Amino acid sequence: MLRDVTPRLYQQTILATASTKNTLVVLPTGLGKTLIAILLCVQRLRAHPESKILLVTPTRPLAEQHYHTFQHALDLPASSFSLFTGHVPPAKRATLWKDSTIIFTTPQGLENDVINRSIDLSVVSLLIVDEAHRAVGDYSYVYLAKEYIKHAQWPRVLGLSASPGEDIETILEVCANLCIEDVEIRTLEDPDVKPYVQDLDISWEYIDLPSEILTIKKHLEAICADRLTQVKQLGYIQSADATKGQLLGLQKHLFAEMASGTRTPEQMKSISLLAETLKVDHGLELLETQGLSQALSYLERIEDESRMTTIKAVKNLVADPRFRTALLQSRQLTAAGFVHPKLPKIIEMCVRILHDDPRSKIIIFTQFRETGSRVVEGLKTQGLSSHIFVGQAKKGETGMSQKVQAQTLAEFKEGKFNVLVATSVAEEGLDIPSVDHVIFYEPVPSAIRAIQRRGRTGRHTTGNVRVLLARGTRDEAYRWASHHKEKRMHRILRDLKKQIALQQKPATPHTTNAQTPQRGATSQQSLFEFATKQLIYADYREKGSDVIKNLLLMGADLRLQQLQIGDFAISERVVVEYKTVDDFVTSLLDGRLIPQLRELKRNYWKPHIIVEGMQSIYEARNVHPNSISGMIATITSGFGIPIVMTRTPVESARMILALARREQDVSDESFSPHGERKAQSTREAQEYIVSAFPGIGPQLAKPILRKFGTLRAFVSSSEEELRKVDLIGEKKARAIKRVVDDEWTDQS
Numbered sequence: 001m002l003r004d005v006t007p008r009l010y011q012q013t014i015l016a017t018a019s020t021k022n023t024l025v026v027l028p029t030g031l032g033k034t035l036i037a038i039l040l041c042v043q044r045l046r047a048h049p050e051s052k053i054l055l056v057t058p059t060r061p062l063a064e065q066h067y068h069t070f071q072h073a074l075d076l077p078a079s080s081f082s083l084f085t086g087h088v089p090p091a092k093r094a095t096l097w098k099d100s101t102i103i104f105t106t107p108q109g110l111e112n113d114v115i116n117r118s119i120d121l122s123v124v125s126l127l128i129v130d131e132a133h134r135a136v137g138d139y140s141y142v143y144l145a146k147e148y149i150k151h152a153q154w155p156r157v158l159g160l161s162a163s164p165g166e167d168i169e170t171i172l173e174v175c176a177n178l179c180i181e182d183v184e185i186r187t188l189e190d191p192d193v194k195p196y197v198q199d200l201d202i203s204w205e206y207i208d209l210p211s212e213i214l215t216i217k218k219h220l221e222a223i224c225a226d227r228l229t230q231v232k233q234l235g236y237i238q239s240a241d242a243t244k245g246q247l248l249g250l251q252k253h254l255f256a257e258m259a260s261g262t263r264t265p266e267q268m269k270s271i272s273l274l275a276e277t278l279k280v281d282h283g284l285e286l287l288e289t290q291g292l293s294q295a296l297s298y299l300e301r302i303e304d305e306s307r308m309t310t311i312k313a314v315k316n317l318v319a320d321p322r323f324r325t326a327l328l329q330s331r332q333l334t335a336a337g338f339v340h341p342k343l344p345k346i347i348e349m350c351v352r353i354l355h356d357d358p359r360s361k362i363i364i365f366t367q368f369r370e371t372g373s374r375v376v377e378g379l380k381t382q383g384l385s386s387h388i389f390v391g392q393a394k395k396g397e398t399g400m401s402q403k404v405q406a407q408t409l410a411e412f413k414e415g416k417f418n419v420l421v422a423t424s425v426a427e428e429g430l431d432i433p434s435v436d437h438v439i440f441y442e443p444v445p446s447a448i449r450a451i452q453r454r455g456r457t458g459r460h461t462t463g464n465v466r467v468l469l470a471r472g473t474r475d476e477a478y479r480w481a482s483h484h485k486e487k488r489m490h491r492i493l494r495d496l497k498k499q500i501a502l503q504q505k506p507a508t509p510h511t512t513n514a515q516t517p518q519r520g521a522t523s524q525q526s527l528f529e530f531a532t533k534q535l536i537y538a539d540y541r542e543k544g545s546d547v548i549k550n551l552l553l554m555g556a557d558l559r560l561q562q563l564q565i566g567d568f569a570i571s572e573r574v575v576v577e578y579k580t581v582d583d584f585v586t587s588l589l590d591g592r593l594i595p596q597l598r599e600l601k602r603n604y605w606k607p608h609i610i611v612e613g614m615q616s617i618y619e620a621r622n623v624h625p626n627s628i629s630g631m632i633a634t635i636t637s638g639f640g641i642p643i644v645m646t647r648t649p650v651e652s653a654r655m656i657l658a659l660a661r662r663e664q665d666v667s668d669e670s671f672s673p674h675g676e677r678k679a680q681s682t683r684e685a686q687e688y689i690v691s692a693f694p695g696i697g698p699q700l701a702k703p704i705l706r707k708f709g710t711l712r713a714f715v716s717s718s719e720e721e722l723r724k725v726d727l728i729g730e731k732k733a734r735a736i737k738r739v740v741d742d743e744w745t746d747q748s
Helices: 009-018 032-047 060-073 090-098 107-115 142-151 170-178 211-235 244-259 265-290 290-306 312-319 321-335 342-356 369-381 402-413 447-456 473-501 529-533 546-553 581-589 592-603 625-638 649-663 682-691 697-708 711-716 731-741
Strands: 023-026 051-057 082-086 101-103 124-129 157-161 182-185 200-207 362-365 386-389 418-420 437-440 463-470 535-540 557-561 572-581 606-612 641-645
Touching: 009 023, 009 032, 009 182, 032 051, 032 060, 032 157, 051 060, 060 101, 060 402, 082 090, 082 107, 090 402, 101 342, 107 142, 107 546, 124 142, 124 182, 124 731, 142 157, 142 170, 142 463, 142 546, 170 473, 182 473, 182 557, 200 342, 211 265, 211 290, 211 321, 244 572, 244 581, 265 290, 265 312, 265 473, 290 312, 290 321, 290 369, 312 321, 312 386, 321 463, 342 362, 342 369, 342 437, 369 386, 369 418, 369 592, 386 402, 437 447, 447 463, 447 473, 463 473, 535 546, 535 649, 546 557, 557 572, 557 697, 572 581, 572 592, 572 649, 581 592, 581 606, 581 625, 592 606, 592 625, 606 649, 682 711, 697 711
Parallel strands: 023 157, 023 182, 051 101, 051 124, 082 101, 124 157, 200 463, 362 418, 362 437, 386 418, 437 463, 535 557, 572 606, 606 641
Antiparallel strands: none
């Protein structure tokens, strides 16, 4: 099955661990994490020949890269491999899943497939999680791993990362979310790795800022010092030398206080001052580390914003004479062709490298897209072939589709140009072989990103890394922050491995070591096991929500369907309308709420409203508390609809399950998600029946009945006749006829 591959000793050692335990592999870029995944893939398919292998990775270019790598390494028919992208329709994905053995995909699309039950995770014998450090928070990796461990007959997880996290909390979160049972870590200094490591020459190029930039810098620094002194006087900070991280933490704390109902003039003033400070600080960062024109563009955006906004922080900032002076001087210098000294330095470095070896390949990393564009322009003035490589388009910025990204990388590999100028999108995993030089336009404070940037060179030959630093700026602080974080990360990982070795405590409810089916292996019922018989219909438009994910994890029998009323149908009598705090207040302001309440009450005997959010409902928007209280009284007393307040999607899911348990009879197998209507007129019944057809709903039902007059005429009509109704196109007409003409079966 394996083609001409000889694993190294450390890869065999890591494989031995990964074959018996869910394992997180931490290995520097270019040292063969993918080969370990391929070797484990072979092993699992031999143990479970009818099973499938699933590899998830953050981006489409990475998925395509792994797809081709596995095809080249494994002696299997081409039909055994499938690449899932967002361009593959769900129906085709379901077919490909059934027919394929090894599937490569991004997690977001797969998450929808799992929720829709179009794929079966129980037959997957290995889940490979690439760039595993992303498995934190609400990223799709987290839900997929939990669903996989819950349903798989032969569960095994392999996490791959060059840098899983900078602190113990993040690393432990990654391990918990992926159900990791062991960690295999290697550094460039480990004796079993060192023979395979290419030399890496790293140098730090210090650059002095000219007096013109330093003058503008002093004006902006004076604004920051002034604002922070005022915050200190208000009693919220002890020193005016607070770091950006401390300021962001204070800002978050002040907003949380406001959300809890506390609102003082000192609070409001401090929030405004912090907003001004953070805006100026970003301008300072651009000026110090990126370029004068980038800083000018940002300052001008603030000036433009001040003309259109009522926000005091922006208006006060632009009115400050020091801001006006900094803006004027930036304009004058930019008009005179003045540039940050990093730009000519980086051009000079590239010219020298390509003069010595015209076949050299160079990657230049920069934090900002605008800087990348200016570097490309500067290189072109010297006749150097270069291309920018960025993520997908953002408002007002350069962007590239994933197809164009793949094409650009292919051209770079083929030598059609020498210099790739990239933002963070090129930091993760992309295999760009034979890159001789990596240049950092600026240091990054993140250890993960620094490791990933360095890893683009020194894979096959000696690598060279050059880092540009503006002396006396945050560049220097970022250099040492990254250095210490990386050292701390390796220390934490080694301590964690020792701890795991001592405890040997499985991370999952059942061991994954056995080769026999594991589902139902525990004898004690879990808290939500009895909920597996609770049938809940969810509106398909909610399919990406965390509430749905948590309902599935809690064992609900969840079915996605188009619901005309409400978001979660629990029985023919009970429906739940789910809103976030902001949604609730917005629907009150725009007038949608009252009609929704009428429809809820008209269609269901016991509708409920869940309002979710950590923020107080009275603090969500600039709405008088009496208006909120009045609406709540109208809902609960006037309409008789209970309102349940929850803080998180987990709490919302628990409440929906609790309602379902109370409402549903265990012996009932199904119910109509369209509600148990009260006494209807013939007209209402006709509208209701028509509204239940795919894509119709209450608003479109009336024009249809006006057109055809009777239900008989409607269901007997042709697609051509249906398309004569406004808002019914070919797709809706075909869906309606399919419902009318297809034979009913008792198979779902």
